Amino acid sequence: MQTNSIEVADLQKSYKELNVLQGVSFTVEQGSIFALLGSNGAGKTTIIKILTTLLKQDGGTAIVNGFDVASQPDHVRQSLSLTGQFAAVDEMLTGQENLIMIARLRHLKQPRQVADELLTRFGLTDAATRRVSTYSGGMRRRLDLAMSLVGTPPILFLDEPTTGLDPEGRLEVWKVVKELADGGRTVFLTTQYLDEAEQLADRIAILHEGTILASGTLMELQKRFPAASVEYVEKQPTLEEIFLAIIGKKEEQ
Amino acid sequence: METIQKHFFLDLSVMLGRSLRHILRSMDTIITVLITPIAMMLLFVYVFGGAIQTGTANYVNYILPGILLIAIASGISYTAVRLFTDVQRGIIERFRSMPIAPSTVLWGHVLTSLVSNAISVVVIILVALVMGFRSSAGILSWLTIVGILALFTLALTWVAVIPGLTAKSIDGAVAFAYPLIFLPFISSAFVPTSSMPPVVKAFAENQPVTAIVETIRALLSGQPVPHEIWVALAWCVGILLVAYIFAMRAYKKRV
Numbered sequence: 001m002q003t004n005s006i007e008v009a010d011l012q013k014s015y016k017e018l019n020v021l022q023g024v025s026f027t028v029e030q031g032s033i034f035a036l037l038g039s040n041g042a043g044k045t046t047i048i049k050i051l052t053t054l055l056k057q058d059g060g061t062a063i064v065n066g067f068d069v070a071s072q073p074d075h076v077r078q079s080l081s082l083t084g085q086f087a088a089v090d091e092m093l094t095g096q097e098n099l100i101m102i103a104r105l106r107h108l109k110q111p112r113q114v115a116d117e118l119l120t121r122f123g124l125t126d127a128a129t130r131r132v133s134t135y136s137g138g139m140r141r142r143l144d145l146a147m148s149l150v151g152t153p154p155i156l157f158l159d160e161p162t163t164g165l166d167p168e169g170r171l172e173v174w175k176v177v178k179e180l181a182d183g184g185r186t187v188f189l190t191t192q193y194l195d196e197a198e199q200l201a202d203r204i205a206i207l208h209e210g211t212i213l214a215s216g217t218l219m220e221l222q223k224r225f226p227a228a229s230v231e232y233v234e235k236q237p238t239l240e241e242i243f244l245a246i247i248g249k250k251e252e253q
Numbered sequence: 254m255e256t257i258q259k260h261f262f263l264d265l266s267v268m269l270g271r272s273l274r275h276i277l278r279s280m281d282t283i284i285t286v287l288i289t290p291i292a293m294m295l296l297f298v299y300v301f302g303g304a305i306q307t308g309t310a311n312y313v314n315y316i317l318p319g320i321l322l323i324a325i326a327s328g329i330s331y332t333a334v335r336l337f338t339d340v341q342r343g344i345i346e347r348f349r350s351m352p353i354a355p356s357t358v359l360w361g362h363v364l365t366s367l368v369s370n371a372i373s374v375v376v377i378i379l380v381a382l383v384m385g386f387r388s389s390a391g392i393l394s395w396l397t398i399v400g401i402l403a404l405f406t407l408a409l410t411w412v413a414v415i416p417g418l419t420a421k422s423i424d425g426a427v428a429f430a431y432p433l434i435f436l437p438f439i440s441s442a443f444v445p446t447s448s449m450p451p452v453v454k455a456f457a458e459n460q461p462v463t464a465i466v467e468t469i470r471a472l473l474s475g476q477p478v479p480h481e482i483w484v485a486l487a488w489c490v491g492i493l494l495v496a497y498i499f500a501m502r503a504y505k506k507r508v
Contacts, residue, residue, distance in 0.1 A: 053350060077350060078352045082346065082350040084347065086342065088342060089342075091342070102347075102351075105264055105267055105351055105353055106351065106352070107263070
């Protein structure tokens with residue numbers, strides 16, 4: 001029997017006059033990738049903030065890993081890690097120091113060893129002793145994700161994990177997210193990119209103006225909405241495909 | 254949760270280590286909090302000092318308390334900068350979503366301020382010693398001085414927390430510190446207030462810096478605890494309480 005990692009029922013939140021969330025409900029199965037799809041300002045970040053105990057809801061309930069976010073925030077925090085919209089890394093520290101810091105705050109026995117393992121896994125070993133301020137955007141994001149994996153929390157929240165990344169960086173992040181879910185973790189991510197949700201998610205929920213308009217697997221959504229029509233169109237490679245092909249060739253040489 | 258309380262001091266030490274690294278790696282911070290007050294002390298003693306009549310033979314002794322307060326006032330402005338950066342970069346949200354006590358981040362910055370200002374005070378006193386500063390203060394007087402300076406630092410640090418959390422830009426986060434750095438100039442820190450015109454004199458004699466400077470100066474010269482100490486303590490405690498209340502309110506609102 002499948003259990004749910006996240007259960008949200010009738011979640012409401014407003015900032016002064018603005019009703020950001022107007023009765024949001026959904027569930028996320030354990031070990032799955034759940035994508036919350038919506039345009040800017042739809043309320044995605046507000047939901048993430050409530051689920052990660054950073055913000056209190058006005059109404060409704062949210063259960064994370066079996067704990068109520070409002071009444072058991074400490075238990076909820078033990079169960080999750082948050083990767084925010086902008087890489088939340090310490091620029092003045094080195095990559096290794098960043099990871100050791102998080103490992104110590106999670107009270108792990110061998111912070112240095114944990115840090116080194118993650119550096120290797122995310123291909124940051126060469127940059128380990130360099131200050132993060134010298135890192136590229138993709139490297140920062142990788143470090144950011146690595147920091148979220150310290151202490152192996154069962155549920156990962158990723159708020160727009162690929163916003164601002166170049167195409168290569170995006171693919172890297174996608175690969176990591178898929179690996180995490182294969183390893184049994186639950187991944188909750190928000191995105192404004194349709195293809196990202198399509199590529200990654202087991203289930204997708206579409207958030208618009210504070211309510212969930214539709215949710216389900218990609219196939220379920222496809223069935224429910226306009227029937228597929230057959231058209232013959234000469235398929236041109238997308239710019240992304242061209243870009244990656246060129247880069248790929250160059251790296252092979 | 255029990256474990257979160259148990260680890261509070263351990264977590265605090267991680268935060269302290271983190272911000273002390275920030276300070277050591279920021280040349281800008283070291284220049285502002287250490288080199289500038291020392292340069293000012295050199296300037297006043299070896300350039301202006303000869304023309305200033307304070308009624309005491311040793312001008313280094315006279316200005317040291319004021320220099321220390323300037324160093325602390327510029328030191329705490331960096332607490333605002335570090336806090337502002339943490340909020341902007343989102344790292345504060347990462348910490349807040351982790352199983353650590355929610356106040357750890359804030360106390361980490363406050364503790365860093367106390368430790369780093371203590372270090373700059375010690376270094377400045379050592380330089381003053383080389384420049385001819387001498388004190389006949391006993392252990393008890395020194396402990397009182399340490400207490401007053403720590404209280405002053407703590408009070409101003411909580412003041413700094415407010416713009417650190419609420420400022421819209423990095424310039425806004427530090428702007429509050431300029432009047433604080435300037436305050437010692439309109440006090441008895443560099444020249445006796447008796448030489449000032451009435452309005453300025455009235456201001457100078459009734460602002461916190463004069464009471465603190467007079468207290469420390471009396472203690473350093475081996476005199477008994479002056480009655481100004483109560484005025485100095487009242488200012489520090491008053492600022493501390495008001496700033497703490499507003500800072501906590503800003504913290505709850507912001508994160």
